Amino acid sequence: MDNFIVSARKYRPVTFDSVVGQQHITNTLKNAIHNNQLAQAFLFCGPRGVGKTTCARILAKTINCEHISDTVEACGECASCKSFQQGASFSIHELDAASNNSVDDIRNLIEQVRIPPQSGKYKIYIIDEVHMLSQAAFNAFLKTLEEPPSYAIFILATTEKHKILPTILSRCQIFDFNRIKVEDMANHLANIAQKEGVTYEADALHVIAQKADGGLRDALSMFDQLVSFSNRNLTYQAVIDNLNILDYDYYFRLMQAIAAEDAAEALLIFDNILNKGFDGGHFIAGLSNHLRNLLVTKEPKTLKLLDVSENVKKKYFEQSANLSTGLLLSALNIANQCEISYKSSRNQRLQVELALLKMCHIATAIKLGVKGISTAQVDVKKKLPEPVAVKSTSAVSAAPETKSVTSMGVPKPVASPSQTSLPKSNNSDKPTTFAEPKRAYTSGKGWGNVKASLAVPSLTSVFEEKEVEVAEENE
Template identity: 75%
Template sequence: MENFIVSARKYRPATFETVVGQQHITGTLKNAIRNNQLAQAFLFCGPRGVGKTTCARILAKTINCSNPGADMEACASCDNCLSFQNGHSFNIHELDAASNNSVEDIRSLIEQVRIPPQSGKFKIYIIDEVHMLSQSAFNAFLKTLEEPPAYAIFILATTEKHKILPTILSRCQIFDFNRIQVEDISGHLAKIAGRESIAYEPDGLHIIAQKADGGLRDALSMFDQIASYSGKNITYKAVIDNLNILDYDYFFKLTDNLTAGRVSETLLLFDEVLNNGFDGNNFINGLASHFRNLLVGKDPATLRLLEVSNNIRQKYMEQARQTELSFLLTALNLANQCDLNYKSSKNQRLQVELALIKMCHIRNVVHLAQHPSSALQPATDAAQDKKKTELSAVNQAPAAPYKEPAATAAPVAQEPPAIPHMPAPRDEPPRQAPAEPASPQGSIRIGLPVKDQVIPSLIPSLTDLERVANGEEDGPKKVTGDARQPFTYETLLELWNKYAERLKADGKINVFTLMTTNAPVLKTPEHIVVLTENKIQEHLLQDESVELLNYLRNGLQNFGIEISHEQTERKQVKRLYTNTEKYAYLAAKNPKLEEMRRRFNLDVIP
């Protein structure tokens, strides 16, 4: 029986032309050979399996070739090329720095450099995994690397460039190898399958290329494995079974269930995924990648970012047309939150199931935003009567209109009523202002009027999703973009304090302290200014601005409310003076006091 040679060795590129996906490297090297501008040291760095050592060997063979072609490729027929192919070349030396990383190994290499080549122009030294050299070995190698003999060329290869000393990097021409594109890997696998008479499906080769993550050697290893597993018939089903990959069909089917709000089918499908041996974290990451692909597939300009086969690309485009943008963005947010909390959760399966249930209710939340008057489920008669009574009471109580200050009278600052956790500032500016106020200098707008915005474009918040998922679907009535009900400052303070208490219950103590330290200032009937003392408070307010604006607009029935912040100077806090400081102050005003103290031999108690 013949010895089997793996495809990664059997089809290793022998010329620059056959190197896959590194045209920017091979083109530069061929031009350097053509122009006779070869550096004394090269550094090839990049991920594993992208062709660093292969390009180093091809460069070494081409440099010593006696009859290179017009395209600067080795002839593969001269004595130097044949000796290299047979492994008997005395001009090309390879050193594995992973196992030969001591000072003695480098000194032995330096001794060999002193011997000129017996045949050919150059002696080439290829040092693989050069980052494994010790500190002393690097230092011993510095001088030789900087000023080698004219016939010596060093080619260093590494996967971890950051571990190499800067003094070594400065002496080399650095070539960064890229990860090989999925299309290039799948095309190369198709060529090998044709040479080996292996039947294949393009979708199967595409999955192998994606799983390889830019490494051609990994792709070839998986190719050999699946070819043996499937009896030289590489199908899509054989690839996903052998590599333990979640099928695309799971995610397409799951997205249909999520958009239709079918909670039971969603949970059963997730249970089937777990029973097939897949991890919940991999599942939620795969679902997030699926949503990302759907988002990319919505715009023809971004279709090239879909690294999938043509058949799968058509499925993505079809499902992207049927899925709303608001659903995809909210679902991506939920999947990301689930991924962040997965490892720290004690019940990891429940973490994923909760995220899936919330995704099922995304469309319901969007429907509530579009039709605030309609409830998803009819409330009980008692709840409806209570709501009607509250609405009638609100409608009958007239709101105090906003009054402009008189031109002749000075504005009087009215103190708001005492409310718990909301002390009124002593130096509070007047709350009335001219009808057309200018934005305070240095303030950052965190809320803008959204009267002309389209409600369906709003993205549901996680709070709304939790409320709907918990069955609290008769939440506060949503206001539309045309609602502009007037409100009083006392009503604003009452809602302000309620929201602050809710923040305190949720553990957001920093924002609670900010909101309860300074009372909001009503500059105009719809412009609220929050006083802050530093940048940290500004960032806290900005992070909470969306939820705060939604709460105030819904509670005050006014969609024109704006919120901005204005930085104020920190108040000077009076401190207690010591007895020594008090005595020094009095003695400075009355010098005879010090004379009296010395005459009577008195001491100042500290």
């Protein structure tokens, strides 16, 4: 039985054209080789699993190839290419800076640089994870990196460019590797699946590519794991079950419930998701991304931002056509606020449920806004009655000092002018007291009790009257 080789090693690119998603870099390197304009030092930087070390090896093999093709690719048949493929090349050296990061390691490398290559035109040194070198090692490397022998070429690779000294950066040609696009990664996985005789669904490969977050090595590792899990039948359901990913269908059903203002159904869907072992924070983050995809589908210009398969894209088209942009924006804002306050909340489930309840009432708020009525005005009309007019208008006009009325319709007596002046107190230790008004002047009756002259309405009857008025206005 042959030993199993992981796909990341078995299908590692060996030519520039086979590198996935980095055409801007491979084309530059090929032109530099063709025009004989190679720099003495290169720095490849970018996220993990995007092809930095792979491109460094391809570059090293190509510039030492004895029979470079017309497309600027290594022949793979000359002595230099075969020795490199077998790991026995004396002209190409790889150094792991994570485990060889001291000054002594760099000094040994500098001593080796002085020896010309025994075979091939160049002597290439590939230093991986170069940001792990110590400060003293960087300083010892500076002079050699700036003025190496004509036959020496250094290729540095790192995932953390900001940790490298500026003096090192200024001596290198810097190539920034991009995250690999979902579409490119899914196509590459499809080619590998065909070579391996694995049956697959396009949606399953797209989910793997999205989960990899731009790293092809991560995608290939998940691919091997899922092929074993599904017994070489890679289905969408098998992928989401094994990778612990929420199905798109949950979010489509949830948005249907929100559009229909069915709060009970929305809460039941969320409860079902929690029962399957998913975290509430993971759910609300996925909902935010789902709302973003629906907004992206609204405009033809932004369709290229939708990284999903064709089947899922059709579902987004159908649902976005039935939802207004105002509802989607409001729901996205609510989801974003919930995601921010989720970690700091003691009752995290309540935070998500409250957000879902708010989303279910967005449609009503939009309808009221179209009619020119804000929800705040509706609440005020329901809760706060208008000021109640006094039955005896002559009494109010005759006594202007008694016409102050609060916003709740309850009259508030005002002190007479003789009482509003501040009395002087002979004793400074005692606080000054003010006389409370107890009587008011009423036309025809003289001074009488305020309560007797101004009747206070019952709040219960006022609320009932206002509810009837609001109902009649809505009709």
